[in-house]
Structure formats: structure tokens, C-alpha cells
């Protein structure tokens with residue numbers, strides 16, 4: 001078994017490992033390559049401008065990360081073409097469908113990049129160009145394979161003229177129109193051929209040779225060789241569905257509905273999850289994955305032990321329908337913890353409307369497990385992952401709960417990710433993410449940014465002001481962007497652009513996104529008026545950060561539009577993350 005996935009960066013350990021395995025394959029399978037060419041691969045992925053092509057690396061690996069094959073695609077956005085530089089299975093891995101799966105994935109990639117087609121070189125099957133019968137046999141098998149996709153050598157040009165007279169086995173230039181059925185105009189082809197020869201083979205091809213080859217393109221449109229091995233009808237149609245490696249792993253809290261406060265007006269209700277699921281599942285963007293169990297120590301890494309112990313113990317003591325509402329608060333004597341458990345609730349909370357029940361601990365712990373599961377999927381190479389959970393978490397501070405929140409799942413994930421790189425948290429819930437702010441307030445390794453209704457009129461009232469910028473080592477690493485009471489999509493975007501500028505400056509390796517959809521028009525807990533198309537655009541802008549992004553569900557309470565807004569947001573996020581612009 002293997003999966004195909006794109007390697008986006010050189011940051012994740014799993015990706016660094018994959019790149020060195022790819023280098024091993026290059027060494028073993030391409031004996032003419034110099035060590036210098038092999039060594040430049042990470043730089044090629046990191047710094048596209050230097051090489052005048054954007055390099056896109058795909059690997060086929062198994063669940064343990066063992067690389068079984070790879071392909072490297074070069075993309076030229078101005079001339080709009082893709083060039084397949086390498087495609088290879090590891091030694092002893094040929095004939096297992098790895099090459100075919102990689103090639104199909106690259107075709108989809110090239111198609112999504114809006115390329116006129118995919119070009120690559122292939123050694124000749126013509127006895128006049130290739131002397132050795134065994135080599136010719138291998139070349140025939142390759143050209144036959146590509147014919148399945150309609151890809152054939154460009155005919156009637158001097159591309160395969162040897163640079164040195166009498167040179168053996170000069171390659172054909174093969175063209176795959178990606179099933180688009182569009183002829184390739186001569187002018188487009190000559191610009192592309194010149195780019196390929198000048199940028200890739202300048203060290204081998206002198207200028208007069210390049211001119212000669214380019215001038216030899218006379219047919220308009222360019223002519224491909226006749227099918228030699230297959231009938232034209234046998235050409236495979238292009239698949240048009242979202243490739244597996246770009247689906248968003250979705251982790252849904254399956255125990256969320258054990259937490260159901262039936263009090264009138266308690267809008268944080270189980271129906272929220274169903275209304276989101278119903279809308280996002282048919283998009284095909286998501287792949288539901290099972291929840292893994294994680295140790296409590298991850299929660300205790302951001303919440304105080306005493307607080308976690310209290311929540312656990314008090315929930316265990318609650319009767320099934322009992323709900324403890326905090327009602328007295330330690331304003332004067334914080335050092336003395338009240339003994340009585342209901343009174344003590346106020347010691348650990350910030351408001352009177354978030355109750356403790358028999359199931360709060362279990363549901364909140366499960367939401368953290370879901371979030372860490374999604375985090376693990378992101379660390380395994382997925383660009384986007386979504387923890388669709390409730391209860392939400394961003395109001396939970398290191399030692400208090402409130403605002404429908406108990407454990408701060410986004411903060412747990414952000415802290416977890418600091419072991420792997422720099423983390424930014426962007427909180428786009430209508431309400432200030434006071435919990436996340438407080439947890440990371442003195443830390444410089446996690447940047448926290450929140451866009452929210454001004455605390456002058458919006459919960460949590462005591463936090464979220466512009467002048468809260470972090471303290472100690474964390475000074476300058478908290479940004480609050482409070483907005484006015486009335487705000488539409490355009491106004492919101494101005495705040496979002498500020499947030500994105502700060503995020504870019506921080507250069508994070510990961511983004512944790514606290515996704516609240518209570519900024520929507522008509523939300524019972526908010527005052528802003530974002531519409532479906534605003535969520536699409538906000539998603540797109542965030543996706544354009546091109547960061548591995550973990551999305552954690554926070555608020556959003558108007559269940560008539562909640563699901564649709566989530567769908568719009570994720571469609572935008574996906575387009576921003578994977579689109580070609």
C-alpha cells in the first residue's frame with residue numbers, strides 16, 4: 001500500500017526524511033546526475049525564483065513514511081506550462097502501479113495549475129536513434145504507457161537532433177494535453193521549448209543549437225506523432241475529483257452530544273455540529289478520520305493541574321441532570337479556595353452562564369482528543385485539517401472556564417506544535433479569544449492574533465483591548481484587533497488584512513485557526529453582518545498564507561446559516577491553499 005502526497009516544505013521531520021529518501025532514489029536510478037544536482041533539491045523547493053521554475057515534489061510513501069517513488073514537476077506560471085523533470089519508483093518497487101499513480105497525480109496538478117499541458121523528455125523507441133535493443137524495449141514500454149494518456153512525442157521538429165553529431169539516444173519531447181483536447185499553437189510551443197532548453201540545459205546546449213531547434217517548429221498547431229501502441233479511443237479520461245492528498249482530514253467529536261445544556265437560550269447546542277456536517281460533507285473536500293486518544297498531560301501543559309483536577313472531580317460527582325452554575329467569584333481573596341464544590345465553581349470560572357455537568361469533562365476532553373488527532377494528520381503532511389468540535393475552547397484560560405468553554409483545545413494543539421516549529425494562532429471568532437491570549441501571553445514562540453467585537457460591548461468584556469500586547473518574553477506577540485459594533489464583510493477584511501500582515505511577519509511554520517462563525521449576519525451572540533461570500537473570501541485570504549493549517553471549531557450559533565457559512569469558508573480556504581494564483 002502507498003499514498004501519494006505532496007511535500008510542501010523542508011520543516012516537518014517527515015518531509016525532511018522523505019526528501020533525503022528521494023535523493024537516495026536519484027542517486028540510485030539516475031547515474032548521470034552529479035551530487036551537486038542532487039543536493040540542490042531542498043533549495044529548489046524553498047526558493048523557486050533561483051531556479052526560474054516552481055518545483056513541486058510528490059512522493060509515494062506508506063503509513064510509516066517509507067518512500068517508494070517520487071516525481072518532480074516544474075511549473076512555469078508565465079508561459080503556463082508544466083515540465084516533468086523526474087518520475088521514478090525506488091529500486092525493487094517498479095511494476096506496482098507507483099509510477100502510474102504519481103503520473104496521474106501530476107496531470108491533475110498540472111490541470112489545476114491551468115497549464116496548457118505537461119511536457120517531458122522520453123528516450124526514443126526508434127532504431128535509427130537508439131542502437132541498443134534492450135534500451136529500446138524499455139523506451140517502448142515507457143512511450144506505450146504515456147500513450148494511455150494521449151501523450152506522444154512532438155513530431156516533425158529537430159528536438160531530438162543530437163547536440164553532438166552522432167550522439168546516441170537523444171530524447172523526444174513528449175506533450176500531454178491533459179485531456180483538454182486543445183491543439184498546441186506553434187508560438188506557444190516555441191516559447192516553451194526555448195524556456196526548457198535555456199533554463200534546464202544551458203550547460204549542455206549552445207545558443208545556436210537552441211535557435212536551430214526552436215526554428216525547426218514549423219507546424220501550427222504543433223503535430224504529435226501518430227499513436228504507435230494504442231488506439232486513440234483507449235486514451236484514459238481525466239479524473240475530475242479532489243485528490244486524496246488534498247482532502248481535509250475531518251475529526252468530529254462523536255461524544256459532543258453528551259454535553260447538552262437544555263436551559264433556554266443556551267445556544268451552544270448539539271445541533272450546531274449536525275448543521276455544519278450536513279453542509280460540508282457533500283463538498284467532497286473532507287475525509288472523516290477516526291479519533292485517537294491522547295494523554296491528559298497535553299491538557300495539563302496549558303491548564304493548571306488544580307483546575308483540571310477540579311473539573312474532573314466535580315463532573316464525576318454531578319448527578320445526571322444536575323448543572324452547577326458558578327455564582328460567587330473570588331474578587332477579594334483569591335488565595336483562599338472555597339471548600340464547597342458549587343461555590344468553588346466560581347473560583348475557576350469567569351461568568352455565571354457556563355455550567356458544570358456530569359459530562360462536561362468527558363466532552364471537553366474528547367474535543368481535545370479530536371483536535372490533537374487533526375494536529376497529527378497535519379504533521380503527517382496534510383496542509384489542512386479540521387477539528388469539528390464542541391464544546392468550544394478559546395475562552396478557557398489556564399485556570400478558568402467560561403463562555404461555553406472548558407478546555408482550550410486550540411491552545412493545547414498550538415502548544416503541542418511548538419515542539420515542531422513556530423506557531424501562530426489566529427482567532428476569528430466574534431468574541432475575543434481571552435483564553436488563548438492568557439495562555440501564551442508571556443511566550444514568544446506562539447503568536448496570538450484575535451479579531452473580535454470590541455470588549456466595550458462584546459463578551460468577554462474584560463479582555464481584548466488593543467493595548468494588550470503580551471508581556472515579558474511575549475511582549476509584542478499578542479495582537480488584538482477589536483472591531484466596531486457594526487461591521488460588514490468589507491470592513492472585516494481590513495482587520496483581517498492587518499492580522500495576515502502580522503502573521504506573515506512572524507513567519508510561522510504552522511497556523512492554528514480558531515474558527516468562530518458567529519461573525520455572521522443574524523448570529524444571536526454577535527452584532528456583525530458577514531455573508532456567505534465574505535466567508536469564502538476570508539477563507540481564501542487565510543489559505544493564501546500557504547501554511548499547514550489546523551482549523552478548530554469555536555463559536556457560531558445561527559444554525560440556519562451556520563453550515564452554509566462553514567461550507568463557504570472551507571471552499572475559500574481550500575482554494576487559497578491549493579489554487580495556482
Ligand SMILES: [Zn+2]
Nearest residue numbers: 429430431555
Ligand atoms: Zn464566539
